[in-house]
Amino acid sequence: MYILGYDVGGTKISAVIGDEKGKILKKVYRRTTKEYGKSGITSELIEMGEELIKTSGIKEIYKIGIIFAGPVDAENGIIISSPNIIGLKNYNITKELENHFNVKVYLQNDASASTIAEKLYGSAKNLSNFVYITLSTGIGGGIFINNKLYKGAHGMAGELGHMVIMPNGPVCGCGRRGCLEAIAGGRGIARRVIENISAVKNSTIFSDMNPADIDAKKIFAAKKAGDMFAQLIVEETIYYLAVGIVNIINILDPEAIIIGGGISMEGDDLFRPLKLAVQEEMKSMKRPVKILKALKNGADLACIAITEYKEQMLQ
Structure with a gap:
């Protein structure tokens, strides 16, 4: 079961394809543009995701995780405010991706997500x-x-x-x-x-x-x-x-x-x-x-970890 993960940071955006065991198959980068706005960041994430799915040779993804450098409402998939990208205040970033990829999308603050990655895959197991x-x-x-x-x-x-x-x-x-x-x-x-x-x-x-x-x-x-x-x-x-x-x-x-x-x-x-x-x-x-x-590739694994952790909490 393959998972698509995004790390939306102040200087770069990365996307990964991995599995629930924490194995990363492929990764791509883009430089963050401060003026993305809601439509721009959504289009960028969709394009990066489609590229990864195609080049990884997989048929489908099971779920998506997004980690974001800034305060978020993880329960509702909303970016509360964005210190690095203009125009994302109170934006539900998960909704558009769920509509496009037809899978569940999870959102988490980057530091909290890295904490979860340590629990699932790192020295905090x-x-x-x-x-x-x-x-x-x-x-x-x-x-x-x-x-x-x-x-x-x-x-x-x-x-x-x-x-x-x-x-x-x-x-x-x-x-x-x-x-x-x-x-x-x-x-x-x-x-x-x-x-x-x-x-x-x-x-x-x-x-x-x-x-x-x-x-x-x-x-x-x-x-x-x-x-x-x-x-x-x-x-x-x-x-x-x-x-x-x-x-x-x-x-x-x-x-x-x-x-x-x-x-x-x-x-x-x-x-x-x-x-x-x-x-x-x-x-x-x-x-x-x-x-x-901490884990050397904690940011990559954090995108994957938040989807696994959330589903474990729901069980």
Whole structure:
């Protein structure tokens, strides 16, 4: 039984064909156009889906999953608002695809969907209580409590990046000051370098770099190359992340924290010091909480996972 999945993000849209066991057969990409609007995004998704079905050599699809970078009403298949694509506010994106492909279509926020993928296909298979954190341009996440995705009273649980770590710190995109995302998300890490570069003279790499070209990946690379300024920024970032993670641990007492997103690709350069920092930050509240790396292809599997999870919940 083949499943068609879409990942609608701020910079790209991907579509995959996979099965319920999490095997991905084929994948295509398109660059996101901010001016799609309702008809434009719908036409793009239909075209990508038809292309995949044809080139994969399959006869039919069983269901469709869409993950979206923004707040959604998953129960009703509605995009509540769209930070990256104009004109999608309160849009029922599932209805048109259901009419075209004649199968059930499921919608979920991308961070929540990745959390579900970890439960079905990743290191959370045997866990009942865990938290997933995505470290990318921003910071998001999802929470499983007693084997169920925790949605909250308004379906917006898991906004982990918007806990305040530094009162009166930098302004976050949400409007508050000192959120974890504003300090330790990819954009926040780069901002801390750009704002301090003129005051710090011992950087051997960033002093001659165009500020617009500085990002989290380059900062971690500079740290590996021995740049003292980059090392300071990375160490600060890990401390802020540890503070946020320990806050989550103290509130929810999970079995594990699973970390994904682009910054997680730094591997041991992130995870080794982060685990030590979390242990140190827990002080007298220590407990055996694992810090685990997320699936490498979590976004692809998330499209598939939301369809399987939803049907399991309906049984």
